[in-house]
Amino acid sequence: MSVAAIIGGGVIGGGWAARFLAAGWDVRVFDPDPEAGRKLDEVLANARRAAPGLSAVSGPAEGKLSLHGTISEAVAGAAWVQESVPERLELKRKVFQQIQAHGDPEAVIGSSTSGFRPSQLQGCATRAGQIMVAHPFNPVYLLPLVELVTTDANPAPLVACAKDILSEIGMKPLHLRREIDAHIADRLMEAVWREGLWLVKDGIASTEEIDDAIRFGFGLRWAQMGLFETFRIAGGEAGMRHFIAQFGPCLEWPWTKLMDVPDLTDELVETIADQSDAQSGAHSIRELERIRDSNLVAIMRALKWADWGVGALLNEQDRRRAPDLSQADLARPIRTMELTVPLDWTDYNGHMNEARYLETFSRASDRFMEMVGVDADYVATGGSYFTTETHLRHLGEARAGDPIRVETTLLEGGGKKMHLFQELYHAGDGRLLATGEHMLLHVSLETRRTSPPADGVAARLAEIAAHHAKLPPPDDAGRGIGAAR
Known part of the structure; x- marks a missing residue:
């Protein structure tokens, strides 16, 4: 360790x-x-x-x-x-x-x-x-x-x-x-901080108005593209050279007080502190920290979807941490997904929202598909699996911060079919939280119709299906809504 x-x-x-x-x-x-x-x-x-x-x-x-x-x-x-x-x-x-x-x-x-x-x-x-x-x-x-x-x-x-x-x-x-x-970042932040102090001192804007100018405007651009890439886009199709030619002369105009620092008199300090209290005093520091953290996570997760900036970094870390399913033990259900329930996956009842159960099973299905060879490269060649039917059973609660895992059994993997049965467990105490049964069909992305999978995918499915056929059949496989077995 x-x-x-x-x-x-x-x-x-x-x-x-x-x-x-x-x-x-x-x-x-x-x-x-x-x-x-x-x-x-x-x-x-x-x-x-x-x-x-x-x-x-x-x-x-x-x-x-x-x-x-x-x-x-x-x-x-x-x-x-x-x-x-x-x-x-x-x-x-x-x-x-x-x-x-x-x-x-x-x-x-x-x-x-x-x-x-x-x-x-x-x-x-x-x-x-x-x-x-x-x-x-x-x-x-x-x-x-x-x-x-x-x-x-x-x-x-x-x-x-x-x-x-x-x-x-x-x-x-x-x-x-x-x-x-x-270093670098503090020098950039201090430049903005100096300008903010002058804007307050000169009575141009309040602390809240300055923060609004950042968080509703350029701050959102900076969060995902930084400074120079943002300005490159501002130059239009001609890019950075045009931007500098158009806005470079403005740097000589008296817009900034970058090299001057206002005297932090008692009056200025009290003005800033009073405005800050009016802006944010309804929350304790700990409450503001939690608000900040929730907002940061939401922004960073959106960038994960775009695979951009900090999102690309987080996706790469996920790939490094993901278990190697090529080494999975086929003599038992395959552990396809492990994660901790995020804060925003919970609903007004204080537990994981039903849509997130489906998302978890969907991620597990994607991992299983990658395991049998249906990865990004395969999809790029024009083949994939589409889900045609899903049945979920919600058996227990999962709350924010709970560790959960999915175990996947292949019930059928011949021809165009991929029939999966999945169990969602609390990874800490072992409780069964939900089951999901899914029928997927292989599809040609060119014709959008069913088609046989590639030979390598079919062979891998057949191998796993042969092993899983030796397992006891899941009690609830094939169960309809409300139907007891």
Whole structure:
């Protein structure tokens, strides 16, 4: 079991802990705050509530969390040490000295710093090459970007190791080979922040109006295409060159106060704070965190459907985590689907909506089809299976956060037919939650009529059907609505 040590268990450190735990790592946390345990539990509760909605497959079993009274206890044997202490350079250097005195010399030591350069952090270090910036974004357990900033002191194999680990836990490492104050993203955010402060100070807009300008406008474009790709489209068919030719001269106009910072007088601070209270004060910080997380998951799942941006990253992670059905034991029903019930799959009754049962069985059917060779490449050649009839039975409740699995039995796989019987179980306590029976027919996508499957698909179906014919027939196969067996 891999071990990560988190030094500083606040909002960012707690988010790192949640990210590593969800990836199956054991996590050791050091934080001198007597409230650290409570605060960490609240961050983990948010993560466990929201993060399952990002994955279409079940992740590894959550790692073990432990809190430690000293840095030396926390870092012993850890392969990754993440420093997330307050932004004071001398404090960070002192922490690094303690980490290196007691930790593994081969471990990656990452800093969550949003502003310091790695060369500053490496000063006075026993082994400068161990230390690098790994700057995440809040909430760390949902947002995958991490700015990995290194220097010539960092050996290439250790940098490669860091990238591999970050990718393994579902993050997107953005490697800056040239250090700069505040890295990339914070510099961009600060530019917008400066403009926002001036707009409030000059009485042009309130905090809510500025936020509305972002969340109802360009923020939606940025969420899926970023800055330059968005502007490329704005240039029309001529692309970026036309956009720059048309709007480039505007950069010389007095639109911005980018290089000026308004004085943060007591009056300006009170104005901003009062407007912020009026805008969002009806919700506690924890409530706002949960609202934020739910919205992020919904946006990121939409991008999964488009297979774009962060959605493409999440889809790739799902593919890595999906079980290899080519090695499935054909002497028993095939486990075709494992996942955790996402938050938005529940309805007003507090349990999984009936449509999601069908979606789960549909995903399991797709996985079975891939197993017999009906994958994207096969469909591209013009063949597929269409579902002609489905019968579902709802036998138990599943709630948000419940682990579930589907086991699939092939009742018939000859000719044009694929007759499946599927059972949905609670993966924790083993309860049978639902059954689904499905008749599918092979179809030519050119004629939209039934057709025989390719020889390889037919042979694989026949092989599985021969094995499954030896299983006891499911009691409820062929059952009609309300009909007792």
